[in-house]
Amino acid sequence: MVVFCKRCGTPVKLENSRLGDPEYKVTCQQCHRPVVLDAVRPSGVRPTASSPGASASEDAAQAAERTHYLQQIRLFSGLPYEECLLIENRLRPREFAPQQTIVKEGGPGDAMFFIKSGGVEVRKKDPNTGIDFLLSELKAGACFGEMALLTGKPRAASVVAVEPTSCSVLEQSAFDEVLLTSSKVGLAMSRVLAERLDEANQQAGIEYINLAKLQFDPRVIKLLPHQMMQQHKVIPLAFSSNRLTLAMVNPNNLVALDDVRRVIKGVIIEPVVTSEDDFKRFITTTYVEIIQRR
Numbered sequence: 001m002v003v004f005c006k007r008c009g010t011p012v013k014l015e016n017s018r019l020g021d022p023e024y025k026v027t028c029q030q031c032h033r034p035v036v037l038d039a040v041r042p043s044g045v046r047p048t049a050s051s052p053g054a055s056a057s058e059d060a061a062q063a064a065e066r067t068h069y070l071q072q073i074r075l076f077s078g079l080p081y082e083e084c085l086l087i088e089n090r091l092r093p094r095e096f097a098p099q100q101t102i103v104k105e106g107g108p109g110d111a112m113f114f115i116k117s118g119g120v121e122v123r124k125k126d127p128n129t130g131i132d133f134l135l136s137e138l139k140a141g142a143c144f145g146e147m148a149l150l151t152g153k154p155r156a157a158s159v160v161a162v163e164p165t166s167c168s169v170l171e172q173s174a175f176d177e178v179l180l181t182s183s184k185v186g187l188a189m190s191r192v193l194a195e196r197l198d199e200a201n202q203q204a205g206i207e208y209i210n211l212a213k214l215q216f217d218p219r220v221i222k223l224l225p226h227q228m229m230q231q232h233k234v235i236p237l238a239f240s241s242n243r244l245t246l247a248m249v250n251p252n253n254l255v256a257l258d259d260v261r262r263v264i265k266g267v268i269i270e271p272v273v274t275s276e277d278d279f280k281r282f283i284t285t286t287y288v289e290i291i292q293r294r
Contacts, residue, residue: 033067073114075146078188086182090174096161105158109148110172115140118165124157124275134277137162149175150189209247211235211278211286218290224263226287232256233279242267247274 012035018024019037026035068084070076076084091114096102102113105125115138122135122144135157138144144159149172178185214237223236223244233249234256244267246260251271261267 069141070114072141073143073146075112075143075149076188078191079184083182083184083188086178087170087175087185090178091168091170092174094167094169096165096167098161098163100161102159102161102165102167103145103155105155107155109145109151109153109155112143112145112149112170112175113159114143114168114170116166116168118161118163120144120159120161120165122157122159123277133275134280135275148172208273209237211247211274211282216286216290218293221287221290224260226291228259228263229287230283232259233276234260235274235279235282236260237272239267243270244268245270245272247272247279249274249276249279 012026012028014026014037015024024037026037027033028035066081068079068081068088070084070087071079071081076087079087093116094113096118102120105123117140119137119139121137124133124135138159145155147153148155149170152172179189217238220236220239223239224234229235232253232255234253235247236244237247238245244260244264246269248256248271250256251273257269257271260269
């Protein structure tokens with residue numbers, strides 16, 4: 001039998017033959033916290049009670065330390081344990097086969113998904129070429145579609161299962177019920193929206209580019225070490241009047257910007273955004289060709 005850690009959502013395999021043993025305990029390999037087995041033990045079997053000497057203050061301290069796997073998700077990070085339980089009770093299980101589309105770009109944004117096992121790819125289609133670009137890969141413990149619950153806007157990207165994938169789904173109607181019954185959830189959502197808006201303002205004016213359409217100057221490409229480019233997923237595109245146009249998968253990577261300035265002293269960096277799929281294609285093909293021209 002497999003259960004999921006209530007704190008981080010990691011799958012935990014149990015020994016069925018030992019479920020009847022009240023002394024049998026299991027620890028999550030991811031967050032190293034005990035896994036609650038009450039729901040899967042045979043009727044009447046429960047773990048041994050705590051020692052008689054345990055004080056009420058100790059019990060209260062243990063309750064305060066309880067964490068929920070939903071708290072690791074940004075949208076629910078500010079919620080207490082009890083509020084997370086309200087949300088968890090409204091989740092519905094879904095199974096997806098390899099290469100099955102879970103959500104489609106442009107489709108209705110009416111649910112969010114928590115990945116319990118398996119993995120998915122987040123892909124977006126270039127309107128000019130019709131090519132699907134890989135934006136990110138998500139594994140167990142991650143989630144997607146959370147902003148759809150707040151905005152109701154169409155999906156900005158497609159999500160496709162790359163292996164047998166199990167998800168817990170929170171639909172719009174269930175989420176609305178939680179908002180009506182818990183003011184704390186509404187406050188937490190407001191904070192997340194404010195943070196997302198601030199990040200969007202910081203990225204305003206940053207151009208998104210398609211590397212396949214560009215011509216590269218080998219002298220500019222060689223301004224940065226190959227190891228640094230791979231580590232930070234950056235590509236120098238143009239350099240003029242001490243201004244460097246830098247393609248970045250993550251334009252908020254301040255460490256990458258600092259490292260580039262250490263290599264090119266006094267440079268003014270103008271970031272542009274590229275997809276991770278585009279970056280990988282460049283490094284494995286175009287970059288190799290440029291280096292071989294030496």
